[in-house]
Amino acid sequence: MRMFCLLLAAVISPVFTEDWRANVVQNLDALVTSCVVVPCSFSHPKENLPSSRLRGIWHFSTDKSKRIYYQDITQVLENFRGRTRLLGHLGQDNCTLEITDVKDHDNGPFCFRIELARTETDTSTVDKFSFVESCVTLRMLPDPPKPTLSHPKTAIQDRPYIISCSVRHTCPSHVPKLTWSRGTADEITEVYKDTGFGYWEAQSILTIVPDEKDDHSEVTCTAQFNGQKTSSTSLTLNVKRTENYNHIIIPAVAAFGTAVISAVFCIFMVKRYKTRIAELQNQEGSVWNRLSRLSRRRRT
Incomplete structure (x- = not known):
């Protein structure tokens, strides 16, 4: 019995201590x-x-x-x-x-x-x-972590282009502030999430519509942490022009228009030429007829 009690105590004691x-x-x-x-x-x-x-x-x-x-x-x-x-x-x-x-x-x-x-x-x-x-x-x-940028490799002119900026931190009570070098409040969405194990992530999503002039321009995301320390990461936009066939269409239309005008002019000239020939032939026929009648009169 004594051995049983000791064994029971040995089993139960850790159970109670493990409750803390x-x-x-x-x-x-x-x-x-x-x-x-x-x-x-x-x-x-x-x-x-x-x-x-x-x-x-x-x-x-x-x-x-x-x-x-x-x-x-x-x-x-x-x-x-x-x-x-x-x-x-x-x-x-x-x-x-x-x-x-x-x-x-x-x-x-x-x-x-x-x-x-x-x-x-x-x-x-x-x-x-x-x-x-x-x-x-x-x-x-000693230094803050740099933001991480996620984005497509190439931007297309006049089409929405999305850039995500995120930074990991350990102070959700004072979340880092993310700012962009361009964009308005309507173009920016902010997301905060717990990634587990004491770490959180602040994320800012920028949606822009790049123009041709934005090619090779820089977009920078800056993270400002509690305590005023900052870090930033930049990317250079590679804007692809929208497919444009004007350089083919305009010369083709010009050539077609010139061909049509030339064809109309040629047809007009041919018709005029034929008309003139017919008039000359008629005139020659009339003169010949007159000469024939005069010759017949002299014979009689």
Whole structure:
């Protein structure tokens, strides 16, 4: 019986401990001077935990006392004060963290800790758990990523031409602003989407109708990130002229018109020539007839 109880305890204990879980992205890019949002969710064995009694803490993995976020700002490391906040609601098991004005030494790793206060007024804890096995490490980016352009290789004159500009980022609370070197608001469509694992994508779609004069001209997409850092990517338009057969049609019509005029003129001249010959023949016949009558009179 004792062996059975020990075996049962060994099986059941991990089950209860596994009820405390956190889902945190392990690695994430962070642009210096901008902001970064660390998606975080957790589960627990308790039911209906009131938000007013929950305390969320983010701290360095090496030292729980080095807090980068806590509701009591006096207990937060001075370097992080005013730069961190929770975007999620702890009562909904959401522990998402935002860090603004990112410094080049904000690399972490950072871990989440949850505490349950005895009452709203009594801050002493009755339960607490640190998710030290689910921490995030930030990769610091000194320069912003460049936008990626997607477009057909060739544009056709007077036909719609679509260019897509997209950039990946890690701060959905302050989405990068995408602008074009040309185009109006009616020609631009913006799309934002979550690509997973803590990354988001901002996309701007430009639709233009290029003219012949736009050939070899440049179109530039610029991304402005939170913190005022910018990056841009350009493309050179290759505009193909619309098929035009005027260089064949106009000479052909001119040649045909000339041929028709010449034919009409020739027909007119031939008819006139024949008419003149007939008149001369008639005149010659009349003279001959007269001479014949005169000769007959003399003989008689």
